[in-house]
Amino acid sequence: MSRLVSDTLVLSERNLSRLRTAPDLLIAFTVQPVMFVLLFAFVFGGAIQTPGYDYIDFLIPGIIVQNIAFGGFVTALGLNEDVTKGLIDRFRTLPMARAAVLAGRTLADVVTNLLSLLILLATALIIGFSFDAGAGEIVAGIGLLMLFGYAFSWVFALLGLMVSSPESANSLGFLAVFPLTFISSAFVPVESMPGGLAWFAEINPFTIVVDAMRALWLDAPAGNAVWGAVVWSLVIMAIFAPLAVRRYRLAAAR
Amino acid sequence: MTTTLVPNDPQEAAVHDFTDAPTDEPAISVRGLVKSFGEVRALDGVDLEVPRGAVLALLGPNGAGKTTAVRVLTTLLEPDAGTARVVGLDVVRDARALRERIGLAGQYAAVDENLTGLGNLIMVGRLYGMRRAAARERGLELLADFELMDAAKRPAKTYSGGMRRRLDLAAALVARPPVLFLDEPTTGLDPRSRLALWETIETLKADGTTVLLTTQYLDEADRLADTIAVVDRGSVIARGTSDELKDRLGGERLEVRLADATAAPIAERALAPMSEEPPTTQDGTVSLTVRGRDGTIVEAVRRLDEAGVGVLDLGLRRPTLDDVFLSLTGHVAEAADDEEETA
Incomplete structure (x- = not known):
């Protein structure tokens, strides 16, 4: 067990050290989300009606959830490269804990997610976002974001192991996750959507997580959204983590 | 260390x-x-x-x-x-x-x-x-x-x-x-x-x-x-x-580089009695396996001379691993192979 922990840390460190040598990735984690916040806040902000809230307050929890969900794409890229470039073989001939390859990837995502979350929050506060919450709820919100992000790392892990190249991992990831985040309460009130879309948006886990974040950070009426968000995150993990592990075994045993 | x-x-x-x-x-x-x-x-x-x-x-x-x-x-x-x-x-x-x-x-x-x-x-x-x-x-x-x-x-x-x-x-x-x-x-x-x-x-x-x-x-x-x-x-x-692998092929190979590549069929016919297997020609060079006998080169020169075939070069050499591989598998080892290494 201690071997699993130490090997996971070694591989997390390796995955994170990539940020130093690949500035494009660092930009993806820092500059890109900030750009999205600014564009949405100032380009769409004036046109979107969000009864009860300033658009910036409405937007920030939504855009942070979207950003965190995408955080796992580095896992998809990295795992795909490890498999296609044969590094998995190197790992598998070492006397290391097998699970550390996936654990190290997803753990590294937690660190990068936290990094971009802090940058986003700083940006949000600068452009006028204000919490309507106590310290406990703010921290609980960050915890929920990390949990949801970790769950999505497993979705991306599976994706990275299924596709043939890092490029297709990237584009498929966007194709799958982008519409999900937009057909939710992240950017516009669900009530403003046409019937079918509104129905989908209501049951979309993104809506549930975004509503939970608004409940925690803006004191919005939550219903069961906070528990629902935790349960959704756990369900996503319970489905995708075993699938990713199984796929990893198959990919490695070719 | x-x-x-x-x-x-x-x-x-x-x-x-x-x-x-x-x-x-x-x-x-x-x-x-x-x-x-x-x-x-x-x-x-x-x-x-x-x-x-x-x-x-x-x-x-x-x-x-x-x-x-x-x-x-x-x-x-x-x-x-x-x-x-x-x-x-x-x-x-x-x-x-x-x-x-x-x-x-x-x-x-x-x-x-x-x-x-x-x-x-x-x-x-x-x-x-x-x-x-x-x-x-x-x-x-x-x-x-x-x-x-x-x-x-x-x-x-x-x-x-x-x-x-x-x-x-x-x-x-x-x-x-x-x-x-x-x-x-x-x-x-x-x-x-x-x-x-x-x-x-x-x-x-x-x-x-x-x-x-x-x-x-x-x-x-x-x-x-x-x-x-x-x-x-x-x-x-x-x-x-x-x-050991080379010895399995037995004997040595006689190689004759012809002055005129079109004379290959005549050269092959002239040299055929010297080997148990039919001679082969590639790029104007006729080659055949010969059991280590004395006077192989002299005999080859005499036969080619009688057949009126011009020779640039002529020699005996031990088989290479290429020859071994070819005789074992019926195909060349380094042949371009479209098939990916599947495993």
Whole structure:
């Protein structure tokens, strides 16, 4: 067990050290989300009606959830490269804990997610976002974001192991996750959507997580959204983590 | 040589420590190995034995099953049938303990392109359970050995093909494994890098490392290997030293370079009585196998002269591994093969 922990840390460190040598990735984690916040806040902000809230307050929890969900794409890229470039073989001939390859990837995502979350929050506060919450709820919100992000790392892990190249991992990831985040309460009130879309948006886990974040950070009426968000995150993990592990075994045993 | 490898399980390591083992068990011992991928039988009952400190070359064309054999022996694949033991450890049952004692360098240099050369070796060392300082020390030692010191702090993606291979090989040697597996170590390398890698392998051998390498290059097998196992379609079809394999063909080859290539049919007819097999012609050179008899050259010259065939050059030579391979498999070893190495 201690071997699993130490090997996971070694591989997390390796995955994170990539940020130093690949500035494009660092930009993806820092500059890109900030750009999205600014564009949405100032380009769409004036046109979107969000009864009860300033658009910036409405937007920030939504855009942070979207950003965190995408955080796992580095896992998809990295795992795909490890498999296609044969590094998995190197790992598998070492006397290391097998699970550390996936654990190290997803753990590294937690660190990068936290990094971009802090940058986003700083940006949000600068452009006028204000919490309507106590310290406990703010921290609980960050915890929920990390949990949801970790769950999505497993979705991306599976994706990275299924596709043939890092490029297709990237584009498929966007194709799958982008519409999900937009057909939710992240950017516009669900009530403003046409019937079918509104129905989908209501049951979309993104809506549930975004509503939970608004409940925690803006004191919005939550219903069961906070528990629902935790349960959704756990369900996503319970489905995708075993699938990713199984796929990893198959990919490695070719 | 002060770096210590921290064994994963000291007790287990003590029991299995190959270097202290009193047995004279071979370094690698394989019996009836079978591995199929769907319909394809990549390994179809392979037997191999490599004494400690020896170099065995698995020689065969693409798709012959060489890589599959290496993957089974390095615990990457489980065989469908048969047994394989490396340093006395079963590749399936004792896989974990075995991984402490083997190194693998593949045809696709498995280095992390985003890490520096040193970073790669430190990572591998730490995954062997070494502490950071020890892993770093060992990494620097290997970089010096492999003439990569100048590039130690550069990301591996800036390395040339030859440098990558050297780094990959260095990574395989981090834990000083007694047995090293090299899967097509020089495929795709330029001649100079290839020669350098051969010299490295020879040094490792001189230090007592047992090496199993796969290759489709006959000169590589000829130069490096104590024993060659010729593999074709998942089976070992011949084995022996380079000389033994050449002797199997028996006799020598007489080669006649013609002044006029169009005279080849006349030359073949004139020389045919000298051999049990019909002569062949390629690029204006007629060749045939002759049983070592005195006066072969004189007889050949007389026959060609009588037939009125002009000769530029004429000589006897021992068979090459190429000839061996051709006669064993009916096809040329290095022939371009569209089929991917499937395993």
